[in-house]
Amino acid sequence: MSYPTTTAGHREILFNAFDMNCVVHQSPGLWRHPEDRARDYNTIGYWTHIARTLEEGLFDGLFIADVLGPYDVFGANPEAALRSGAQIPLQDPFLLISAMAAVTDNLGFGITAGTAYEHPYPFSRRLGTLDHLTGGRVGWNVVTGYLPSAAQNMGQEDQMEHDQRYDHADEYMDVVYKLLEGSWEDDAVLADKQSGIFTDPAKVHRIEHQGEYFKTPGIGVVEPSPQRMPVVYQAGASTRGRAFAGKHAEAVFINPPTKELAKASVQRIRQSVADAGRDPYDVRIFAMQTIVTGPDNDAAQAKYDDLTRYVDAEGGLVLMSGWMGIDLSQFDLDQPIGEVESNAIQSTVETFQKASGREDEVWTVRQLAEWVGVGGFGPVIIGDGPSAAQQLIEWQEETDIDGFNLAYHITPGTFEDIVKYVVPELQKLGRYKTEYTPGTLRNKLFGAGDHLPESHHGAQFQLRRSR
Structure with a gap:
């Protein structure tokens, strides 16, 4: 599999918006900026506006981060996190998706959810439900967790050891694959009003999973959705995390602040994919980036200088x-x-x-x-549309990334500015799509159909289907 190209034959730059269902995601303090609307994160209108803005700008997806538990390493308590709003208060990302899908036709949704604290049986049902409701526009960002507070509030002393978390996640993934890919045949649902048979029982199969961490013998409860298994995202940077990505991931999120570090990270990830027996370009790699832009370079710099006044x-x-x-x-x-x-x-x-x-x-x-304070852990681009577009192209050409997870400094203004100033310049240069590819999120990203490719680990659990 190769990287996507535009109609002009150039390598296409992919865009995800990077957000979180909270007030402060990556830029502490900027919720105080007079133009910021992050305080409205707990309203439907906030999210539907963002979704419409991103679809107007032909973004590939909205990548929604999540944690389970407060940031309480600083000071050994959550007080500073609460004062600053640093990723708390925080709401469930899954409940946002239906509303945003209802006001868009093409935008994808990458939802973060951990493998540590919810059994894969009910979780697979939620994934399958959202894949139905979005028409196949859902991806799952698989995380194993990193905050001790989450483990403690779930009744554990601490998290599992790092590599053990990935062993646990490997089995978790297999259970989800079996439930979504290997339980219901494509034509199991008859919906035959004459016979009165809705589902043919002979075409629904028990998964009989018995492993080290999970025992799940029965059938899945969701009928086959457009993608069956949603697109698999992952962000682990450790050696064990990269091995997990090589086996499972279809899109990978990285956040190195320099091109040199990004290039090295991309090379390691693509090698991990190759080591798993897959084409190195079977994954789309997104690098974190924050863009401060405006009608000209002076305006962009003035905007950045103004933002720094609000940093916490x-x-x-x-x-x-x-x-x-x-x-x-x-x-x-x-x-x-x-x-x-x-x-x-x-x-x-x-x-x-x-x-x-x-x-x-x-x-x-x-x-x-x-x-x-402005942009979090990742790099920041400051400049007008042409300048920002050229810098993004240089990042792609020098690092071999496929696209960017674009963090906001103020919201929704960051995304509105990118759509207004940066997207048209990338399109002029033939580096950004001018229309969406039809179909599911997986088909939009890879152009190879709706389902997991045969080279993917999860494909071994698929029932036979016509392609």
Whole structure:
């Protein structure tokens, strides 16, 4: 399988919007900006407006992050997270999808859900239901979890050990594949009013799963949906995480702040896919990116400068502490990073220094937090439409990514600006679609039909179907 191309024959850039069902996702403090509407995250109108905006801009999908539990590594409690709104309060991402699907025809939805705390039997039903209701526009971002607070609130002392979480997730995936791919035959539903038979029992099969973590003997309860198995997203960057991606993922999310790190990450991921016996381009790789744009470069820079006035340094450290597993509250905000005795922190700062071009500057803990304040962990592009478009093209050409997970600084303004200023410039350059590919999310991303390809691990559980 190859990468998608536009009608002009150039490699196509794919766009996901990156969001979360909360007030503060990646940019702590910017909810206070007068143009930001993140406070409306708990209303239907907020999400349907975003969905319409993204479809107007021909975005491939809306990628919705999620965690289960508060960020309480910073200060060993959730108080700072609550004060700053750093990914709390937080609502269920699944309940947003039907409303957004109802006001769009093509936009895909990548929903984050973990494998640690919900049994795959009811979860598979929710996946199949949404695939029906969206006409096959759903993807599942598979996560194993990283916040100890989630494990503790689910009655456990702590999370499973890192690699064990992936072993558990491997079996979880197999149960879901069996329920959605291997229980109901394509023509099991007859809906025959003359005979009175709705479903032919002979064409619905028990999965008889007996494993280390799950025992699921019976039949699935969802009739075959357009994709059967929704598109599988994944974001693990560790060696074990990449092996999981090579086996299962169809789209992978990465967040390196530099092109050099992104290129290396892409190479490792594609090699993991090849090691699993698949074509390296059987996955679409999306890099995190934040774009601050406007009618000209000066306006874009002025917008960025204005955004920095609202950055919440403590909120940034709350997120960084959660992502890194290190309590940054123990350090003074103006303490030079070089005095912080943690190799993890220093390696992270070295990465940011390379990304920002400030390699000779002595960074403080406060500066690290403020750097994260606009755009989170990923890189930031500042410029007008032509400048931003050219930088995106350079990222793709130099790293071999397929597209971008575009984080917001203010919402929905970030996405509205990208649709207004950046998308038309990419289209002029022949690097962005001018219309949607028909069909399901999987067909839009790969152009090879609605179902898992035969080379995918999950395909072994498929019942025979006509293609």
